[in-house]
Amino acid sequence: MNEGKYKIQKIDDYRWRIPREGKMRVDGIVYADEEMMKEIQKDESLQQVINVAYLPGIVGHSLGMPDIHWGYGFPIGGVAAFDLDEGVVSPGGVGYDINCGVRLLRTGLQRHAISGKLETLVNTLFSNIPSGVGSHRKDLKLTLPEEKRVLINGAQWAVSQGYGTKEELEHIEERGCIAGADPELISDRALERGRAQLGTLGSGNHFVEVGYVSEVYDEKIARVLGLEKNGVTIVVHTGSRGLGYQVCDDFIRVMINAAKKYNIDLPDRQLCCAPINSPQGQEYLAAMACAANYAFANRQMITHWVKESFEGALQVSPSESQISIVYDVCHNIAKIEDHIVEGKKKPLCVHRKGATRAFPPQHPQTPEAYKEVGQPVLIPGDMGRCSYVLVGTEKAYTSTFGSTCHGAGRVLSRVKAKKAAGGRNIARELKDQGILVRADSQATLNEELSEAYKDVTEVVDVVEYAGISKKIAQLKPLCVIKG
Amino acid sequence: MKELFSNAGYAMFDIITDLSSVDSKNSRTIAVEGIDREQLLVNWLSELLYLHEVENILFKEFCIDKIEDNRLVATLCGEPLDERKHIIKTGIKAVTYHNLSVKEENNRWKARVIFDL
Secondary structure: OOEEEEEEOOEEEOOOEEEEOOOOOOEEEEEOOOHHHHHHHHHOOOHHHHHHHHHOEEEEEEEEEEEEEEOOOOOOOOOOOOOEEOEOOOHHHHOOOOOOOOEEEEEEEHHHHHHHHHHHHHHHHHHHHOOOOOOOOOOOOOHHHHHHHHHHHOOHHHHHHOOOHHHHHHHOHHHHHOOOOHHHHOOHHHHHHOOOOOOOOOOOEEEEEEEEEEEEEOOHHHHHOOOOEEEEEEEEEOOOOHHHHHHHHHHHHHHHHHHHHOOOOOHHHHOOEOOOOOHHHHHHHHHHHHHHHHHHHHHHHHHHHHHHHHHHHHHHOHHOOOOEEEEEOOOEEEEEEEEEEEOOEEEEEEEEEEEOOOOOOOOOOOHHHHHOOOOOOOOOOOOOOOOEEEEHHHHHHHHHHOOOOOOHHHOOOHHHHHHHOOOOOHHHHHOOOOOEEOOOHHHHHOOHHHHHHHHHHHHHHHHHHHHEEEEEEEEEEEEEEEE | OOHHHHHHHHHHHHEEOOOOHHHOEEEEEEEOOOOOHHHHHHHHHHHHHHHHHHEEEEEEEEEEEEEEEEEEEEEEHHHHHEOOOOOOOOOEEEEEEOOEEEEOOEEEEEEEOEEEO
């Protein structure tokens, strides 16, 4: 295919190579089918895959997942791994919403048991979990020392405050706490933005969705994940709120200077970075860990209010609702992980921006409960269609640094989505499909219109056919609260 | 340059809210720095966004008192956000450096800045 301005070679039905040329240090590889590739070429995302390939110390390939679309600097749906001695770390490779991620909860309830109470349930969730622009909890404003403990301990802090149990931590990526977090590196501004926002959903594409298992593709693995057909599930999608944004913003400033200092040639200012082993690189990783931990605590607290909402709205006891965590994944993060490079195990700094870790069975970091089946991967779709549960594979580990897609990926900008929604009553349309939605603003609903996203099924099919994840179950929404 | 920076502030709050409902009740002076014009623009808008988010204020007047390539002093007028009176049209989460430009064309200043919503 050579239709656009990029040289693209087809590797197989689901992979495309952008061969190394000019200042590129490695090839780019994009996972997509033929139709998707035509769409992908319409925006700047392939240029961004190329730009990332310029960065010092990049190992393997500059990767794009099938949900790729243009982002700030690095594309969303991008994966890039860097050598610890020669490579760089970049806040743009993580994104503004550090540790934006997805958590999946299972319940002991069947779809039919809650079908008459959805209205009460969605209203209860909406009033118990603050959402929207600048949302904050009136009942909880952290003191500064307490906030710093959140940044160091993440979900473990939340558990110590009575939000959930220790056992739940085993079902969270990194057990809900990335080591090496140093709150002294967090600016007063970031701390101030974060203080009143812990335990809130925020705006944009963040949500809490109650749904049910609509399809099971692998009975055996689904059983290990605790999922069965028609069982009620809950998906929580949120991140590190204003604190993460401010950390990113603060460190972009640091990195613009650092890139100059270390003579790193940047094709785009937003790709600013510093050597991993430089003071600036190490400080970013320690600050990023703080924001990531804040996000883990945030999802842990929201889970607690989800449980309370179920008990209140459905008049059930915790032993009846049996809400527990399947897994919790980050999809905006940089991680130091061991990977195989030219036959040797080597620690690398893997940036996943709009991409999810997908570790195989038996990997040391795949949680104990899922050792036999692989790490669960949670792929939310848009509010009108469906979401997927996948597991990681050996092929992902060997070809994409153990990474896969993260969601549907936008096809219409927010402005275009608003236009497409003009004059329509989106909440009403969804209600007619049997999906109840509560949102902080009508604008959010319009921007999050189903058609604004790629069909998540097509995205998931590509990663399944390419072998970098295995499809286990499909979830369909019943009710959703949006920011 | 003064007008450019003033208009950029106005444009940002015009995205956030309906500025016709905002009164210039309070004023304050702020100083912002940056390594060059482009970064100064991002830092200026980020400062406004920070004040808006943390102190819950809506600004509608942006008077640039003094500006150089790497520094500005401005007087802002606006009022505290009142949910009964004001609407939030769109929340802006961050001011980005993506495709950022500040340039002079035919004796007029022109800037492009992309917000993360």
